[in-house]
Amino acid sequence: MKILGIETSCDETAVAWVEQVENEFCVVDSLVSSQIRLHQRFGGVVPEIATREHLKNLPQLTKDLISNNALDLNEVDGIAVTVGPGLPTALLVGVSYGKALGVALGKPVYGVNHLEGHLFSPFFHLSKKESSPTRESSPSPSESLEIPFPMIGLIVSGGHTLIIEVKGWNRYHKRGGTVDDAAGEAFDKVARMLGLPYPGGPEIEKWGELGNAEAVDFPQSFPERDNFNFSFSGLKTSVRYFLEKNPEYQERAEKKRDLCASFQKAVVDVLVRKAVRACQLIGSKTLVVAGGVACNGVLRERLRQKCQTHGIALHIADPTLCTDNAAMIACVAAARLSAGIDPDLAGDFNPNLHF
Numbered sequence: 273m274k275i276l277g278i279e280t281s282c283d284e285t286a287v288a289w290v291e292q293v294e295n296e297f298c299v300v301d302s303l304v305s306s307q308i309r310l311h312q313r314f315g316g317v318v319p320e321i322a323t324r325e326h327l328k329n330l331p332q333l334t335k336d337l338i339s340n341n342a343l344d345l346n347e348v349d350g351i352a353v354t355v356g357p358g359l360p361t362a363l364l365v366g367v368s369y370g371k372a373l374g375v376a377l378g379k380p381v382y383g384v385n386h387l388e389g390h391l392f393s394p395f396f397h398l399s400k401k402e403s404s405p406t407r408e409s410s411p412s413p414s415e416s417l418e419i420p421f422p423m424i425g426l427i428v429s430g431g432h433t434l435i436i437e438v439k440g441w442n443r444y445h446k447r448g449g450t451v452d453d454a455a456g457e458a459f460d461k462v463a464r465m466l467g468l469p470y471p472g473g474p475e476i477e478k479w480g481e482l483g484n485a486e487a488v489d490f491p492q493s494f495p496e497r498d499n500f501n502f503s504f505s506g507l508k509t510s511v512r513y514f515l516e517k518n519p520e521y522q523e524r525a526e527k528k529r530d531l532c533a534s535f536q537k538a539v540v541d542v543l544v545r546k547a548v549r550a551c552q553l554i555g556s557k558t559l560v561v562a563g564g565v566a567c568n569g570v571l572r573e574r575l576r577q578k579c580q581t582h583g584i585a586l587h588i589a590d591p592t593l594c595t596d597n598a599a600m601i602a603c604v605a606a607a608r609l610s611a612g613i614d615p616d617l618a619g620d621f622n623p624n625l626h627f
């Protein structure tokens with residue numbers, strides 16, 4: 273089985289080619305053309321710019337994928353495209369392109385939920401190749417796919433913060449989520465307050481490395497034991513008030529490091545505590561973690577320690593697959609087809625798609 277994946281839900285244009293031989297999945301190549309630099313000066317993603325870039329980049333990126341790997345588009349068994357959630361016009365570009373290709377090739381076009389892509393991305397592994405500043409290419413070894421249902425999924429990205437109980441394909445039960453900002457959004461907004469560039473997550477992590485995470489004690493939202501909701505807007509406001517009262521934390525480098533480490537600790541603590549508690553509550557021995565914020569080294573290490581203590585198997589996406597990519601979209605379609613749970617044929621895109 274050969275699947276072409278297309279992802280354009282936000283500010284990364286991505287395509288990937290996945291092949292399945294028996295129970296083995298092989299990501300032949302996964303290309304991501306990032307627009308981060310274009311959006312940087314606005315401090316966040318500008319939908320119209322994202323859409324124009326997808327229109328410009330998607331056909332070329334697909335050509336590159338095909339020619340770099342000597343592939344033949346006529347050999348695909350299907351095309352998998354992200355149908356939501358995401359920016360409406362950005363999704364429209366990918367869905368229209370995927371459908372046009374499907375018509376031209378006479379192949380089915382499957383619609384994949386972007387969140388489902390993130391959720392299962394820890395099970396698809398890529399090996400790294402050289403990457404340029406704007407493009408990452410990651411061919412992979414083959415990988416057999418066995419998903420250890422039931423499990424708890426923690427999705428933490430710029431647009432989402434979710435705790436989901438996953439009993440099987442299509443059997444998803446949201447246990448909690450953010451009532452306001454997503455975790456990545458909080459990193460981005462606090463970075464902006466500190467004069468650090470977008471995206472803020474990697475910047476805060478870098479600044480926090482040498483900082484004292486105990487320097488400032490920020491409050492945690494929804495501290496009740498079995499409440500799996502988050503509020504990162506409250507944390508962001510606490511940081512704002514704190515900076516107003518203590519401007520030296522913005523002005524002096526060593527204080528800024530402390531602030532970054534303390535803020536990061538507040539986010540990591542609440543994510544780790546709630547994800548592990550959700551596993552205990554439903555009796556799941558498996559935690560899967562994905563999304564851009566899962567690149568964070570402190571979060572990864574804390575999850576590793578806590579899961580070890582509690583006897584939970586942790587599956588955390590490779591950093592190359594944490595941020596948006598099309599390999600996860602193609603793999604979900606391929607995995608569903610091979611499990612006999614056919615993905616839906618791509619209909620309309622849905623910016624508000626959820627589980």
Ligand code: KG4
Nearest residue numbers: 429430431456471473474564565568595596
């Ligand atoms: O998954 P993603 O690429 O896009 C969405 O679907 O939203 O996630 C991007 C988010 C940004 O908010 C970025 O600041 C955050 O992931 N991020 C991080 C790190 N790397 C990226 N947050 C914390 N620490 C990081 N190292």
Ligand code: ZN
Nearest residue numbers: 390429595596
């Ligand atoms: Zn995403």
